[in-house]
Amino acid sequence: MHVITLGVPQGVGEEFERGLHEEGARHAVECRVQHARSLEELPELLPPGLLVLWDAGGPVQDTLTLCQRLHARREPSRSQLVVLTARGPDELHTLEQAGADECQAPPGGRWGARLIALERRLRSLEPSALVARGGGNRMRTEATLQALLEFTLAEPGPDFFQVMVRQLSQALGVTCALVGELDGSAVRKLACFNLGDFCELPPYTLAGTPCEITVDQAICHYPDGVAARFPEDTMLHEQGLRSYLGAALRDSRGQPIGVLAILNDKPLEARQLDYALINAFAVRAGFELERRRQRDEMERSRDLLQKTLDSVPEPLLVKDRGYRWIAMNSAFCRLMGRPLEELLGRTDRDFYSKAEADALRRQDEQVFTTGQPHEAEDSLTDASGQGRVLLTRKTLFTGGGRSLLMMLCRDVTERKRLESQLRMADRMVSAGTLATGVAHEINNPLTFVSANLTWLEEQLTEMIVVPEALPEMREVLSETREGVGRIRELVQDLKSFARADDERTGPVDVHRVVDGALRLMRSAMRHRTQVVRAFGEVPPVRGNESRLGQVLVNLLVNALQALPARTADDNRIQVSTWREGPHHVVLEVEDNGQGMPLEIQRRIFEPFFTTKPVGVGTGLGLSICNTIVQSMGGRIEVRSQPGQGTAFKLRLPVDGVAAPLRGKEAVLPL
Template sequence: MHVVTLGVPQTVREEWERGLREEGMRHAVECQVQHARGLEELPELLPAGLLVLWDAGGPVQDTLTLCQRLHARREPVRSHLVVLTPRGPDALDTLEQAGADECLPPPGGRWGARLIALARRLRSLEPSALMMTGGNRMRTEATLQALLEFTLAEPGPDFFQVMVRQLAQALGVTCALVGELDGDSVRKLACFNLGDFCELPPYALAGTPCEITVDQAICHYPDGVAARFPEDTMLREQGLRSYLGAALRDSSGQPIGVLAVLNDRPLEARQLDYALINAFAVRAGFELERRRQRDELERSRDLLQKTLDTVPEPLLVKDRGYRWIAMNNAFCRLMGRPLEELLGRTDRDLLPKAEADTLRRQDEQVFTTGQPHEAEDTFTDASGQARVLLTRKTLFTGGGRSLLMVLSRDITERKRLESQLRLADRMASAGTLATGMAHEINNPLTFVSANLTFLEEQLTGMMVLPEALPEMREVLTETREGVGRIRELVQDLKSFARADDERTGPVDVHRVVDSALRLMRSALRHRTQVVRAFGEVPPVRGNEARLGQVLVNLLVNALQALPARTADDNRIQVSTWREGPHHVVLQVEDNGQGIPLEIQRRIFEPFFTTKPVGVGTGLGLAICNSIVQGMGGRIEVRSQPGQGTAFQLKLPVDGMTPQLRGKEAVLPL
């Protein structure tokens, strides 16, 4: 007699087992006892015999769950489930409803009588008693009940093995097998033959009873099946004479497999037998379809993962609850964690609060509006280093779900190089302006020096005549003005060349224009007249040094576009006006040679230039475009050959209360 115990404490196990064996020997029943601490230590199909579950006295639901699982994994007619429990009558009723045959107070008693009764029942259920005798088969209601309970059991990894074993033993046949259709053959899922599981190679359908089963849904040959199907070598080699099979079908009714029992003696079947094998076939078909769907889902998931991993940039998919449900290897490397640790997490689980809150607001905006969102975000990587990511978020909907696709690009190094290029461009522009600046500074220095010499001569004798005082006051005033002009030029040059690129805030557009025009005064005064047409505009959001760099570049380009003619015929106009509630327009327009249409399409490309080698690098307008976009604006060009060019900067208004300022004048050069 096989005895399985679950959860019996070590302190009572030896004495309990000794008493059980003694009672078994007294009644001539040999006991083989197997102890287990948990269900995972027991086989999927429990052996026939005595099952003993120890109630540890915790929550009654824990004991109920164990009882239900033991009951689902046993053959009720071949086993006896006893629960050793000190609980009251209500709990005992619940345990018996969960599958227990008997509830006893621990450690139990009268084991000998139970062993004798169970041994008698097992002998009556031996396969020989279920074999055909003169075309009749004896089967009890308990056997049918056991088979039907199996069809309702939860599937496990050994589902098909358990099924064919129980079917073969219950019907007393030589072989039971279940297979999956694979083209023109059947691929074995499980085969129980001559009392043991066996391997079975792919089984060709042609010329076999399984082929008829697939066509007719159910097939029965009481005897002579080997002679009827001579091409089926397995029937002849195994000495099989009878066959009963049913087709497995999916939810759409298409055949997907075969369930069959075969015997080495005649096999008569009644209506009950047909119903029985059909019930098993329906359950097996459902399980096979479920496994196929699971495998297909896993293949699709693997394909999706491999597809995501081919994307070199970090890619992430979020659901409506902001959970990370898919990602690629590049994103895992960025986070410094494996895929398993990231699935199901959110930004707030792994990122600093300020960054996570910003991302949550962006996500919600895309989920709500359905519009893509692109932004540069600061991201703290796994090493704690701050990086800059250019992130684009797009909404996908389908199947009743909304998913957010997040594609990021690490632009930290690019931002650093852009900053260096902008600084180099400003330094190059400052070098270009150096000669004119030296001339602008030299003029006031000349008369400042002369005035100081005059004052020195007047004060040498310490005798200053009253009539000389007005002239000396005039000399001092001119000297102060000259020094002020020098200070102003130097300050403009410092503002233009400084490298605090990352600082943003409200910028007075007109002040930036005035500063740029002062820097360009020497270069502009002999070539053109400059007109300022300023409207009333609020401060814009940006960086003063960067905007000054853009203006100097545009003024230099406008100056170079002017033909060789008198200054009165050349004109550069700098205009500002407000466009709607959110933008300010700053325009630099000249009446020069203009830009051909085919060149206009490429002027913002890096390193594209029409200037001779050594004169232009092709970076000026590309850097201008990058700066303006970085401020949240855009730059546009309008030009016709021979009629001049206008560059327009459309800049976002700063969120602060605007302080309007406007004037219109021709700049005196």
């Protein structure tokens, strides 16, 4: 016989153990005595036998709590709980309500009779599983194990808990089986099978219910009289329930998260194996509840992430290492013209041409490999055949051992169209500004070409050409050819300056562009300033010839307008070129005009900012120049001081260099 004493003083315990062995020997009952100072020294499920609790005489609530906890961890049908106490009748009754089978004045007596009665009771108990007395229903252990096996192997579908409580109720032949989730100080029902059917239960508080003991003690059993022990639990009274067996559901950290319980309207006995079975069901249910909590948390996190992404006004896309689209915001879906469900899991190759998709993949791989952000302006044709220009920035971020690429993009198709129109309008404005000078440049050679042709016509009408006139005629023809060439060259420069096919890029001869711009400006500058060329040996740059010519004409016009009213010998405009390192060519336009204060230098590249009178300037010239230079991968800088002139420096990438220089305009000290 296993005997456990809890809190018994050492002297009393030694006398108790000696007398117990003597009584046991007299009645042929072998006793194994275990002394414990606290509940923590005892197993979670107490073995069958005699339990002796010592009442130290302090507050009765302390002894009541120990009594309740001992009762919750034992098998009442296979154990006897005796409290050694000197309290009065009212408090003794309270202890019996808390689970004590007997209350004896210390040191107690008649231990032999208790040992005989307990031994007889243990031998009389059948090795059955859960037994409902009075109803004649017996559930064999094999059937319970079979139900557990089927439940364990079942797929965790949406009706997982409903299946579990129904199997428990039917297999064990009890009135009710339920499973609930802890929600603060209450239990929220997950499933309840009562009187052969599923039913709804409102959330109920733990306080004053057997579920509270279950959560605290991991497993709890009241074979009979459970309603009387918990008078505040209205469900027990309303349904006439008499017995209760429950187990706590715990998460992977061992924290209680729910309760599994079976209740009956008849007394309910249980053995050690029954506790193990109900606990196995509880463990399986705990795993499923924790999985659902994690799934719900992931769904909440995913919803929060989606709402966060949707709050970004620009189209945003996230790719995994396999280049698949795994997350995006609503702005990106609108850009693609498709719902989220049709875009998740897809790749660039599902929507763009092979060449475009391959180019995008090379960009992605560069970011994945180097970890460095990448910016680009890509012209793409989507699956509907519509052409788009996207300005994108791709960034790598890692988390949880996973590398992801986030792409923030902007559809600049309409902006590019408007920019093209603005550039063309600016060219026309510049062409209008130069119209008088260009007409004069054409009129000069045209005048002497016309005079020469008239003279030749007069000579040829006489039908006789004397040999002495031939040298003069040859000279006239040569002058005429030169004049026509000058006209053709000027028209070609004007055509190159004003043409609209400015989207093509390639190698550009900087010196040819400078010569063409100076020819267009020759008439306007001839009587106003000296023009100095300071050309170095430079390779072709990557860009567009007409765009670069537009920039240069704008800078020359600005330089000319900045010159004060003085003789041409005192004014100077110098155009210089040189190579700066292996990757860049510098083109500089410098004047010795009025210069600019620092506050104006800081704003000259802003759209619509101008220092000219109303109706004279639009304020777009330098802004467009800056945009053009940046689109070619270059940078424009200015340095100036009042009264000392201004210099605009264009730093342009050499054709064939992979990495263009990115940046904004800079204001440098003179």
